Amino acid sequence: MKRTFSVAPMLDWTDRHYRYFARLISREALLYTEMVTTGAIIHGKGDYLAFNEEEHPLALQLGGSNPQDLAHCAKLAAERGYDEVNLNVGCPSDRVQNGRFGACLMAEPALVAECVTAMRDVVDIPVTVKTRIGIDEQDSYGFLTDFVGTVAEAGCDIFTIHARKAWLKGLSPKENREIPELNYDRAYQIKRDFSALNISVNGGVKSLDECEVHLQHLDGVMVGREAYQDPYMMAGVDSRLYGATSTPLSxxxxxxxxxxxxxxxxxxxxxxxxxxxxxxxxxxxxxxxxxxxxxxxxxxxxxxxxxxxxxxxxxxxxxxxxxx
Structure with a gap:
């Protein structure tokens, strides 16, 4: 499964209806669900794993920090036919922090590694991690390399890095998408220092031209708001980024x-x-x-x-x- 271009998991946006719609525009883009918590899957009354078969390739993003719960949900996802399970280590909202998952998990790389191991032990599909470049005052390059290195040792070889650190206190999730400034060089350096890993970058990408620049340094690019607000920008993904010769739908x-x-x-x-x-x-x-x-x-x-x-x-x- 190629991860050259993916659409970011976005709460309330990338539901199954959007994903069906997006798949009509690009056949190749990797699509992600909204973040779904382990609690919702295990205890919720709805079917939080439902999707349309046309959505493949499709990844489920999980929110949680209990290795056993994550393993249970990952196994359910694999049985339902998802192509990948992704662990959210990037969301900065207070609600997520109170549940001890999301970006606050960057401070606990050993726990993230344990979660990855638990999931990998029960599924054959890829288990991946989406993270930030840092949190609060813990934003040195050394902090990021320690996190990536620890999680990679647990067997995770695919990371998506939101190239902006998260402020866990004092900023809303919306502000955390805009403050502080993006630092793509951190993601580039991670790829240079961990060349065997598959590294994608996320954050602020608005065009396929920008995607092509990032792909000179990285394995993939994840686009969020632009792919939602201007969805037909994805009509050029298959030809420009995957070399497809088919004509996209008008x-x-x-x-x-x-x-x-x-x-x-x-x-x-x-x-x-x-x-x-x-x-x-x-x-x-x-x-x-x-x-x-x-x-x-x-x-x-x-x-x-x-x-x-x-x-x-x-x-x-x-x-x-x-x-x-």
Missing amino acids: RAQVVERMIPYLERHIAQGGRANHVTRHMLGLFNGMPGARQWRRYLAQNAHLPGADAQILAAALASLPADAQAA
């Missing part, structure tokens, strides 16, 4: 493919806006982009809204946008 073709998906969702009791909210940015940069967003925002939440809302929104656009 925006209009993506909309047409989403109509039967939305029909199934509504038939199962879902609402139209559960799906359409992920599609608002599809026509970004195109004539009629504002009209597309407005039509869906004003109509998809209404009682009785059905799958034809997508066809109607497309028909409301200028002819050149409809053909894009």
Whole structure:
């Protein structure tokens, strides 16, 4: 499984509807679930592991710090058909810290290593780690190398590094995506010092041009908000980053493919806006982009809204946008 380009796990954003939509745009990108806690999987009433078969390659991101619970959930994920299990060691929110997982685990590399070992003992799929470059005042390069080295000794050979340290106190999760400044050189140096590891970088990447720059130094690039807010930027991923020769679906073709998906969702009791909210940015940069967003925002939440809302929104656009 190639990790050249992946879409970041984003809470409330990268749900199964977004992932189905994203897969229509790129066949090669590695997709991640939202972070799911071990407690939700083990004790929750919903099916937190559900996904569409079309989403592969697909990784489950887990939040937790109990090795036995993580191993149990990793085994369930492998049995359900996930292609990878990823441990979240990057989220800085207070709720996550109170549960003793996320970025605060960077201060406990031995525990992270124990968690990785427990998961690897029960699954054959890759067990990977997503982390920061540091936390609070523990942000030296030596701190990062100690963490990576300890976890790598437990058998983890795939890391995604969010190239920004996390402030565990005083900043919101949103502020932690913007403060302090990004330090891509730290990720580059980790790759130089641990050349046998597969290292991807995450944070602030806004274009495929930037991806190509990072790929001169690293094995992969993970893109978050840009892949959500301007999803059609992924239409160039397969050809530019994977060398594919197939032609991507046009925006209009993506909309047409989403109509039967939305029909199934509504038939199962879902609402139209559960799906359409992920599609608002599809026509970004195109004539009629504002009209597309407005039509869906004003109509998809209404009682009785059905799958034809997508066809109607497309028909409301200028002819050149409809053909894009």
